[in-house]
Amino acid sequence: MHGEAVPRDVREMYDRGLKYLASKQTPQGGWGGSYQGPGTTGMAVMALLASGEDPNFGPYADNVRRGVKSMIAAQNEATGYFGNSMYHHGFATLGLAEAYGAVDDRKLWSAEDRGKGRSIGAALELAVRAALTSQKNNPIGAWRYSPEATDADTSVSGAVFMGLLAARNAGIEVPDESIDRAIKYFTGMTSDGGQVGYSGGFGNGFDESLPRISIAALVYAVARRKDLAEHKATLGYLTGNLEKTAQGSYQQYSDYYEAQALFQGDIDAWEKWNKLLVRRLKEAQQKDGSFTGQFGPETSTQLSLLALALNYRFLPIYER
Template identity: 55%
Template sequence: MKFNTIVLIAFLSMANQPQLVIAQTNLPGQAAIGQEVPREVHEIYHNGLAFLKRTQDDRGTWPAGEAAGPGTTSLALLAFLASGEDPNLGPYRDTIRQALRHIIASQNEKTGYMGPSMYHHGFALLALSEAYGMVDDSDLFTPGTSQSRSLGQAVELAVRAALTSQKRNQQRAWRYSPGASDADTSVSGAVLMGLLAARNAGIEVPDEAINAAIDYFAAMTANDGTVGYTTASQGGLESVARSGIVNLVMAIARRKDLPAYQQTAQYLVEHEGDDPGWPEYARYYQAQALFQWDLDVWNRWNEDLIRKLKSQQKTDGSFDGELGVTNSTSMTLLALGVNFRFLPIYER
């Protein structure tokens, strides 16, 4: 994925009471029936969450320089939700609620937009959708305060904002600004995953909107499985992150019948051992895409990832990276979080 400083800043500059039903069938501590999560995964994940818990500020978010905002908050929140600890009674209860308050407070109560960019909005929509149905929000805000929206109401507003932005877009996808007429596959991936998570949570998302976005991703994919950023790929690109995005959204949208799904899967398998640019971002999508594609391939890749992360994790539990310490740590943990299978979006 081609990023520059401006793009990085833009990357994360990013109605009803919920029913308390966790869409999860595996037992705690199991990657699948009969398969224990490796001890190393527990250790890496626990140490990473300890770092994030220590560094959450009084606003409920994390320091991330110019990338601070609801997107940064949401990635960290997702890492906590993916751990399998009870979000209502477990050790991260307060951390999770503080993060949710920050995300909802960032939302425009009229438009539903959670800026300062659609990157932020997409990751925030994903986090709110995953929290919906898992988190008891009855004590999230003091009754009668100006920020008293339920999780369900916040998700519905955020979905409306994403759909409004898509309708304005010539390519029926998304770019940094909610009013943009152009699009890119990275921002669009973040927003579409948020919409798919909302739909999975029971929020109404029109099929027309999902299908239009999937058509956009298919058009951006070349026969060799590479995916363009702002223009369609002609093949031969370094495309691990973007190919992972396309493969994942098509799997979650149940469009594995499309040629682009097979093409991007083949590209990911052929390049599973590569060390891509922006590795934390690429691994975040690689982990989910390979898991949805083939468990044997994912297991092989996951074992290699665990070995790498054991040597890369700092003594304070964090991970360095080009996305800043908070985002790099959160995305790295989320790549490992597939092992636990607790987030509904991580189920297979």
């Protein structure tokens, strides 16, 4: 599938999903559901950007603009924090980084609002500063739910770290020291067999969690550390278990990260896995275009569409 046109069934599935998401946007520009906040808005904006529709003049241009404005409005102007949790902060930072350079700031604010709202670049710089401050004050060098946390976990840290890496790719300054500390945290949480722990001290609680293994494999790849033994171990686990699905109720979350980890690490393995994903999601998509799961239909749809979006490869963070 690499280098070929996007298959028709993927396009049709994606289009139905986008129509569903567009129909669920709130008057304030965000998305509702149990996980409402700037992070899920960031994921929705990425899903709207990912299939290559013109973000400034295409059919979803208004949805994109309203989503970006909603994220910026939710940001603390003094600290740069997006609020609710560092999960939201990470995904909102990632969403802004993907919108930066694609969405025309001049079209973002109406004449009466102009001058009141921050530009995407200014909001992104603030978000990066908040993440860096949180990491600097954390003795483990990573992130947990609160920006003031003194412990960390690999799931929240993956969300925040990917936001930082996307911002760096967009041209925002992220110090090498910050990247190195985050990578040190992830290597300390990765076993020789590629299993990845959740929280606690280094080397604690290794298990075969597909989402966490995928997160670690992805951050190593995007941080340009594919030479690390830990990247080879996590990627090796994923490529050796292509037909395995996430245990419990985290399927969409797992798909979102595994799609990217395989695409960045082993394109042939991704092609095999992607065929399984497309088949599974075709069976799972509801008549209204949504996908159901633990996170509710709106967030589950965002995650499923972003897993499929590797077929398009328009998002900067999805470039190899």
